[in-house]
Every structure is written in structure tokens, then in C-alpha cells.
Amino acid sequence: MIDFDPSTFGLAHTYQKEDKDEINTLALPSAPQVIYKTLNGPTQISGGNKLNNFKHGTTTLGFVFKEGILLAVDSRASMGSFLSSEQVRKVIEINEYLLGTMAGGAADCQYWLAYLANHCRTYELKNGSKLSVAAASKFLQGILIGYRNSGLSMGCMIAGTDTTGQHLYYIDNDGMRLKGDIFSVGSGSTYAYGVLDNHYRYDLSLDEAVELGIRAIYHATHRDTASGGVVRVYHIHQDGWTKVHDGIDVVDLHYRFAQQKGLVGDGDEAKQRLF
Amino acid sequence: MSGIFEYNGGSIVGMKGKNCIAMACDRRFGQQMSTITTNYQKVFKIQDNILLALSGLNSDIHTFYALMEKEINLYNLKENRKMKPTTFANLVASALYERRFGPFFVTPIVAGLENGKPILATYDSIGCKSDLDDFQVGGTGGNYIYGACEAFFKPDLSPEELEEVIGQSLVSGCDRDSLSGWGGVVYVLTEQKLTVKILKTKQT
Numbered sequence: 295m296i297d298f299d300p301s302t303f304g305l306a307h308t309y310q311k312e313d314k315d316e317i318n319t320l321a322l323p324s325a326p327q328v329i330y331k332t333l334n335g336p337t338q339i340s341g342g343n344k345l346n347n348f349k350h351g352t353t354t355l356g357f358v359f360k361e362g363i364l365l366a367v368d369s370r371a372s373m374g375s376f377l378s379s380e381q382v383r384k385v386i387e388i389n390e391y392l393l394g395t396m397a398g399g400a401a402d403c404q405y406w407l408a409y410l411a412n413h414c415r416t417y418e419l420k421n422g423s424k425l426s427v428a429a430a431s432k433f434l435q436g437i438l439i440g441y442r443n444s445g446l447s448m449g450c451m452i453a454g455t456d457t458t459g460q461h462l463y464y465i466d467n468d469g470m471r472l473k474g475d476i477f478s479v480g481s482g483s484t485y486a487y488g489v490l491d492n493h494y495r496y497d498l499s500l501d502e503a504v505e506l507g508i509r510a511i512y513h514a515t516h517r518d519t520a521s522g523g524v525v526r527v528y529h530i531h532q533d534g535w536t537k538v539h540d541g542i543d544v545v546d547l548h549y550r551f552a553q554q555k556g557l558v559g560d561g562d563e564a565k566q567r568l569f
Numbered sequence: 570m571s572g573i574f575e576y577n578g579g580s581i582v583g584m585k586g587k588n589c590i591a592m593a594c595d596r597r598f599g600q601q602m603s604t605i606t607t608n609y610q611k612v613f614k615i616q617d618n619i620l621l622a623l624s625g626l627n628s629d630i631h632t633f634y635a636l637m638e639k640e641i642n643l644y645n646l647k648e649n650r651k652m653k654p655t656t657f658a659n660l661v662a663s664a665l666y667e668r669r670f671g672p673f674f675v676t677p678i679v680a681g682l683e684n685g686k687p688i689l690a691t692y693d694s695i696g697c698k699s700d701l702d703d704f705q706v707g708g709t710g711g712n713y714i715y716g717a718c719e720a721f722f723k724p725d726l727s728p729e730e731l732e733e734v735i736g737q738s739l740v741s742g743c744d745r746d747s748l749s750g751w752g753g754v755v756y757v758l759t760e761q762k763l764t765v766k767i768l769k770t771k772q773t
Contacts, residue, residue, distance in 0.1 A: 351602075375575060375709055375748045481602055515773045519578075519602045519747040522773035548772040560752055560767055561596065561607025 578748025654681025
């Protein structure tokens with residue numbers, strides 16, 4: 295439960311009236327003092343996230359390449375150490391030209407991305423043209439800034455196509471909105487970045503990009519306990535998005551990749567003694 | 570995922586069969602959400618007819634095992650005979666209680682065969698021995714393995730059946746625990762031999 299001290303609302307400026315011991319009836323009442331409370335950046339805003347305070351038990355990634363954008367996600371949901379599901383859909387289909395990825399609070403992501411979908415459709419009907427990816431992501435950012443400090447947990451990527459091409463944005467509950475070429479979000483993101491950064495090139499072909507996305511997610515699921523299940527892959531191109539893979543079991547991937555290297559895959563290549 | 574017992578993660582299970590006993594463990598060694606290796610040994614052969622499985626903080630798993638190795642070696646030298654499984658079960662309880670106010674963060678399971686009769690004992694971290702059940706579990710995935718054990722277990726299983734049942738229970742249980750898994754090993758001890766089998770499990 296979050297303890298709300300009402301005085302923390304409207305943190306941008308607070309004022310305190312000084313209580314004077316005697317009332318000077320001749321002097322004008324003193325103007326209220328304006329005190330600006332300085333915030334130490336995003337870490338303080340989101341309640342002090344220490345380096346390993348990953349609320350987002352997941353791995354999602356997206357990158358821009360010459361054929362468009364590739365999104366790859368895992369499918370595990372965990373409550374502490376209990377695995378509640380291995381079949382979650384972490385890519386939310388906002389509409390035929392926009393996709394959002396889910397990391398953090400599932401309810402928050404599902405609700406606000408559906409809200410965004412509603413807004414996009416309303417705009418399309420009123421204005422006769424589709425909302426751009428930049429505008430859609432900006433709209434979501436505006437919502438999340440409004441709910442800053444109230445405990446929303448979202449680390450999502452908005453990826454889509456519009457008249458200016460394919461674009462990828464990272465949005466989170468702190469109100470951050472970043473446009474970029476490569477993002478990975480979640481507790482397994484560090485492992486995925488290692489693989490992604492190693493082999494990423496802008497001029498990957500579609501097959502190479504899909505393989506890279508799958509490998510990066512697989513490596514994250516192997517090392518990170520909060521990521522696992524199946525890999526889902528989506529491709530965004532100028533005509534919208536395509537679901538490339540609906541669910542490749544990472545267990546199969548593990549043994550397939552091990553076999554490619556000529557190994558068994560039981561993690562015991564050094565053949566430690568067993569008793 | 571706080572708590573000293575959840576820091577490294579891991580699960581163990583022991584079962585009694587007809588004149589045989591089986592132990593199984595996962596192979597993960599991790600630090601909170603990160604997996605370090607997938608070949609960590611958690612079941613130790615103390616003697617030809619005694620197995621000791623340990624779950625909990627990996628540092629104490631290793632230390633407690635080394636302590637028990639030392640005890641049994643000294644016993645063999647001093648008494649010039651092998652230790653009975655029931656005696657070893659008692660020794661584990663005493664060794665744990667010796668550290669009552671600074672305990673080892675482990676939950677051991679001892680399994681052995683005494684004159685052909687299966688012995689299975691489990692303890693909390695300060696040495697409360699419980700040796701009346703046909704199967705026992707330990708570790709972060711313990712509760713999930715309990716459910717699978719209740720479903721699959723029957724009394725007086727043969728060694729082959731027992732190996733199958735305990736393997737399935739371990740895998741099903743570990744699949745629901747994010748801190749256990751990454752491989753499994755099943756040990757089946759009979760009067761004649763000890764068979765060790767590596768299970769192919771989820772590596773995620």
C-alpha cells in the first residue's frame with residue numbers, strides 16, 4: 295500500500311507560511327514563501343529504484359532495421375518466485391499499424407494501451423487520417439506523467455508505421471519518452487542487450503533480424519529467472535504489422551542451439567562429479 | 570524474493586520405495602534472479618548406503634556437507650565400522666542444533682538403507698528431525714513438488730517406478746518455481762547399486 299501524504303501532491307512548488315510569535319499589526323502580511331523542491335531525477339520520482347529493483351519480470355526487445363521494426367518478447371508472468379503463467383501475451387495489438395510491448399504491471403499496460411487504441415481510433419474518425427507513431431506515443435507519455443508518483447508500473451515500447459516510416463519509442467511510468475533504434479526492457483534486458491549489441495546491424499535481412507531477436511530473448515530467458523515461456527516475434531513494415539512467430543518454446547530453442555554447437559545442453563560440459 | 574533461504578534457490582525431494590530409496594534435486598546455482606551455473610551438486614553420497622540432500626543457502630550446503638564428511642570419516646576411523654543410516658540421521662539433527670543460535674541456512678534430507686529397510690528423514694534448519702513420511706521435500710520449489718508427489722506417489726514402488734515418479738514430481742514442481750530447475754538429477758539407491766540419472770528439463 296502506498297502511504298500518501300497529501301502535502302506531496304503538487305511537488306513542483308510548495309509554500310509555507312512562517313508563524314510569527316507576535317503579530318505586527320502595522321506591517322503588511324508577509325507574502326507566502328515559495329519553496330521549490332528539487333528532485334534528484336527519475337530515480338527519486340519512481341520511488342528510488344536501486345539498480346536491481348526490477349519490478350519488471352520480463353524481457354522485451356525491439357530494434358529498427360532496413361526492413362522495418364522487429365519486436366520480440368518472452369511470455370512469463372511471475373508473482374515473486376511463483377510462476378503464474380508461461381503463456382502471457384506481452385505484445386499488445388493496439389491497431390493494425392501500432393504495437394505496444396508490456397513490461398511491469400500487466401494491468402497497467404493492458405489498460406493504458408487499450409485506452410491509447412481507443413484514442414487512436416477516435417482521432418482517425420474525427421480527422422480522416424491515422425495518428426502518427428510520434429503523436430500516439432506522446433499521448434501515452436502525457437497520461438503517464440499525469441499519474442507520476444501514483445504507483446503505475448509500465449516500461450513499454452510503442453512501435454508502428456505511419457506516413458513517415460516505421461518508428462520505435464520507449465515509454466515508461468516516470469514519463470520518459472525516448473525515440474531510438476534498439477531497446478530492451480525488463481529484468482532480462484541486460485542479457486538481451488549483450489546478444490543484441492553484438493550482432494545488430496541496420497542492414498539485417500528479415501530472417502537475420504528474426505533470428506537475432508529470438509536468440510536475444512532465449513539468452514535472457516536462460517539466465518533470468520523472471521523470463522521464460524515462449525518467444526513471440528512481430529515485424530512492423532510499411533503495410534502494418536505481421537506476427538512472425540506466435541510462440542516458440544525456449545526449451546526447444548535451448549536444446550536446438552546446444553545441438554548446433556555440438557553439445558548436449560545439460561549445462562554440465564565439464565562433467566562435474568554427481569556423488 | 571527476499572530471505573536467506575531464497576537467495577540461491579533450489580529444490581530437493583526424497584522418496585521411499587520397496588527396499589529402495591530415491592533422491593532428486595535440481596541443478597541450479599543462482600543469485601536471486603540471475604542464474605550462475607547449471608551443474609551445482611546438492612545430493613552427496615555420505616556412505617555406500619546413505620545419501621544426504623541439502624537445499625538452502627549454497628554456501629551452507631557446501632559447509633554442512635563438508636562437516637558431515639568429516640564426521641563420518643572420523644567415525645569410520647575411530648569405530649572401525651560403517652555408520653548406520655539411523656545413526657547418521659541423528660547426527661545431522663545434533664549437528665544442526667549445535668548451531669541453534671547461528672544456524673546453517675539449510676534444510677537437509679537424509680535417505681538410506683538399513684538392513685534393506687528404507688530410511689528417510691528431513692529436518693528444519695535447527696535440527697527438528699521428522700522421519701515418519703514416505704516422501705519429503707525441501708527448498709524453494711518444495712510446496713509445488715509436494716503437490717506432484719501426492720498425485721504420483723504410491724507405497725512400495727519398485728526402483729524403476731520410483732525413479733520415474735520422483736523424476737516427474739521434481740520436474741513438475743520445479744516448473745512452477747522460478748528459482749529451481751535448470752536440470753535435474755535422480756539418485757536411486759538399492760541394496761545392490763546406486764543409479765544416477767540426469768534429467769532433461771527446462772533450462773529457463
